[in-house]
Amino acid sequence: MREAISARETWPFECLHCLRVWEEEYVVHRARDEQGVDVVVWTRDDVAVQPPWSGMTCPGCGCGTVTTFPTGYLAHHPEITLGRPAVKAPAGETPARGAPFASHALLTLALLLLTGAGLYERLHVR
The missing domain is CATH 1.20.5 (Single alpha-helices involved in coiled-coils or other helix-helix interfaces)
Structure with a gap:
C-alpha cells in the first residue's frame, strides 16, 4: 500500500422506526495499492466495519431502517438531541x-x- 491517509469522520444517524438520533465516529483509511486501485477501510474502535451507509442498525430498537444526515447537520440543529427521538411529543405523551x-x-x-x-x-x- 502507498499514499495512505487516515481521517476521523463523525456520522449522524436517525432510526426511521423509533426516531432515535445518534452519532458514530469512524476512522477512514484511504490508500492506493501497487496497481493504483483505491482502497478504503472504515474502522470503529480499531475494528474494520462496513461503511456508515451500509448495514447500520439502531442501538435503541435494533431496526435496520436507518438514515444518515450530512456531516455537520446536527451542529446546525440544536433542537435535535442525541439518543432521543427527533420528534417531540406533546406534554404527557410518548411518540x-x-x-x-x-x-x-x-x-x-x-x-x-x-x-x-x-x-x-x-x-x-x-
Whole structure:
C-alpha cells in the first residue's frame, strides 16, 4: 500500500422506526495499492466495519431502517438531541411507534372500502 491517509469522520444517524438520533465516529483509511486501485477501510474502535451507509442498525430498537444526515447537520440543529427521538411529543405523551405504517394502513383500508363499495353497487344494480 502507498499514499495512505487516515481521517476521523463523525456520522449522524436517525432510526426511521423509533426516531432515535445518534452519532458514530469512524476512522477512514484511504490508500492506493501497487496497481493504483483505491482502497478504503472504515474502522470503529480499531475494528474494520462496513461503511456508515451500509448495514447500520439502531442501538435503541435494533431496526435496520436507518438514515444518515450530512456531516455537520446536527451542529446546525440544536433542537435535535442525541439518543432521543427527533420528534417531540406533546406534554404527557410518548411518540407513537409505527405511526407512518398506521397512516399508510388506514389509507389503504379506506381505498379498499371505496373500491369495494363501487364494485358492490355495479354488481348489485345489474
